[in-house]
Amino acid sequence: MRAGRARAVPARGRAAAGAPRARRGRPARAGRAAARPGPRRGARAVILALLQTLRPRQWTKNLLLFAGVLFSLQITQLPLLGRAAAGFAAFCLLSGLVYLLNDLLDVEADRQHAAKRHRPIASGRLPQGVAWGAMLPIAGGAAAIAWWLGPAFTVAAALYLGLNLAYSFGLKKQVLIDVFIIATGFVLRAIAGVELLLPVSPGTEISPWLLVCTFFGALFLGLAKRRRELENAGVHAGKSREVLRHYSPELLDGLLLVTAAASLMSYALYTIWPGTVEKFGTEALLWTVPFVAYGIFRYLFLVRAWSGSEDPSQVLLSDRPMAATVVLYVVAVVAILYGT
Structure with missing residues (x-):
């Protein structure tokens, strides 16, 4: 009986001694190797989450910026088509900025929504600090394009942004006014599509x-x-x-x-x-x-x-x-x- 116990103790000892060596060995090295590219993967995930928050699918609404060049019979003139494309890009940045702000303001409500809770900010995939920090360069890019397209386009873009900020900070809670603001935003897009052409094609009208x-x-x-x-x-x-x-x-x-x-x-x-x-x-x-x-x-x-x-x-x-x-x-x- 004593011999049996004596043999059992070293066996348990060897098992106990072997376990730490296994944790310090290959599995630990594999963990460190897997951890090295982690930050790069994390940065890519945040960038993709930011892009998703800007709602690229919603940019189809900004195709209305091309209505001016289409219905003024000037769509075959490449310089004017290029200006319309620049206006489209500016409004994509502005609308993305508004979506970003809305998601930051509505994060708690979005977490209660069956579908919206999967949005990057509501789900935590996009840190709120990163989202706030991204707003300045996005706004700066839109402002630079607007300045290049002329003062009348800049005014239309500023009205669009101001209207949507008012929507985000309270008017979206007002019955009927909320949908009227959405409709007015589309009208401002159509007007901006004409205003961007006027500096080089003064006779354009809608x-x-x-x-x-x-x-x-x-x-x-x-x-x-x-x-x-x-x-x-x-x-x-x-x-x-x-x-x-x-x-x-x-x-x-x-x-x-x-x-x-x-x-x-x-x-x-x-x-x-x-x-x-x-x-x-x-x-x-x-x-x-x-x-x-x-x-x-x-x-x-x-x-x-x-x-x-x-x-x-x-x-x-x-x-x-x-x-x-x-x-x-x-x-x-x-x-x-x-x-x-």
């Missing part, structure tokens, strides 16, 4: 009817976004977005019908307005009305049938019939305006 179409179309999209948000959030709507407490499905459905009709009618009137016919020398733009009508009806359908329709940009990029409609509309407009 039809007031087109601005009316832009306003009602953007108002329609904003109301559709609220309608889908309300349905997706259910009884927790007020926690995910405070203004949703004041909306009801019946109110939003009625407003959607009004804005859809106003968008379609204003565009149809624009295509046959005497000033439009005189400017383009044709009434053929009337043939693009079916594309606009289908796009509006399709979006109304998606608002009620698809939970992903909460984001207009995602609809444009994900719904094939909608994307095809937009492409066909642009092709038809270019063919009519530049082929006649």
Whole structure:
């Protein structure tokens, strides 16, 4: 019995002695080797998280900056097209700056939202200090581009930024005013798309009817976004977005019908307005009305049938019939305006 115990003790001793040596050996070296590239991977992850917070998918809204050069029949002039592209870049930076600020201000509410809690700031993948620090160079880049494009464009860009700052710091909680601010932001994009051309093409102008179409179309999209948000959030709507407490499905459905009709009618009137016919020398733009009508009806359908329709940009990029409609509309407009 004693011998058995004596043999058992060294066995336990060897096992105990061997374990630390194994931890100090290869596994430890492997851990140190794996740790060396960690900071580089961490920096890349933060940069990607910052880019995601700037919402590149939402930059499709800024394509409206090209409306001025398209409808002024100057899209074939490369210098003017280049200025429109610069304006597009400036508004992408500005809108990204606004998204960054909104995510910083709404971080606690986003953490209560089923989808928004995965955003980089809400999930912790993008440190809040890094997000605040990135705002200055982003604003500086937008300001530099705006200064190059001229004072009138700078004013339009500043109004856009000021309006969105007011939205972020309180107006987003005001029922109806929130969607009116969204619509006004689209109108300012359209105006900026004209103002950036004026320093080198003084005769450029945009039809007031087109601005009316832009306003009602953007108002329609904003109301559709609220309608889908309300349905997706259910009884927790007020926690995910405070203004949703004041909306009801019946109110939003009625407003959607009004804005859809106003968008379609204003565009149809624009295509046959005497000033439009005189400017383009044709009434053929009337043939693009079916594309606009289908796009509006399709979006109304998606608002009620698809939970992903909460984001207009995602609809444009994900719904094939909608994307095809937009492409066909642009092709038809270019063919009519530049082929006649």
